Amino acid sequence: MKKYLLLFVACTAVVFSSCRKIIVSPFNTAKQAIIDDQAIQNYFLLNQITNVTKDPSGLYYHIDTLGTGAHPTSSSSVVINYTTDLLDDSQVESQPSYYFQLSNIDIEAWRIGIPFIAKGGTITLYVPSGLAFGNTGSPDGKIASNTCVIYHITLQGFSN
Template sequence: MKRYLLLLGICAAVTFSACRKTVQSPFDASQQAKYDDKAIQDYFLLNQITDVTKDPSGLYYHIDTPGTGAHPTSSSNVVVNYTGFLLDETPFDAQSSYYFQLANFDIEGWRIGLPLIGKGGTITLYIPSGLAFGEKGSSKVPGNTCLIYHITLQGFSD
């Protein structure tokens, strides 16, 4: 009888542990990346944008002007002018002569895109949310929001 109760207890424990599920947010990271990619591609289609390159990270970009000379590295201090937009083209931020160290910048899409141009270069970045402010967003940007940045690299130093 003790064996039977022990076996019954083990079966019940296995059954209950197998049924327990981890609670997940509505989108996991790979689902969000797919959603973002579709949203960016829909933006391109709607605005008839065809001259873009997709980085393996998921970042899309267009080099408007390549600039001159060497390109910044992740350890560079850069100075840029930029304007940021949501995919509906609502501007949310703009700055002139904004100075920062690229390696410490919050937006990973910038860390990927800025080294693609030289001094005086301009680039348009189409950034999926995972390479921008992610699920948390920022004070000006809701979570899981794709962004567009028009950036001019004024200069940099290492």
């Protein structure tokens, strides 16, 4: 009986120690945020970009054109066109007209940044990985895990 109890305890220990490796530690997330912030700041230095604002979320942005009228809210449905670039200035994708409910979009940087502009406005978002695709990468595989991205967005219109 003692053999079986010892075997059970050993197997349980192995299972629990394996599970710990799957859990994403807040420390790792915080560490990645620091790495991302440094990468974005280096991008600014290399490209002599100085006129940016940092949101408390860690998102950097530059309002290129404010647009006119009201701004969308978190419950708005929006139509944007956008391009996605990496910090090496390679373009990953371009979409001429994309419609979605702002509160339902997975890209947190869009939920934060798009309400800063009005219809016709353009904004550049410099996005740490945690506000884009995090440690999983994009579903289509075009953007690797823990990758910072740059979105150039024009707000074509919205409705509440």
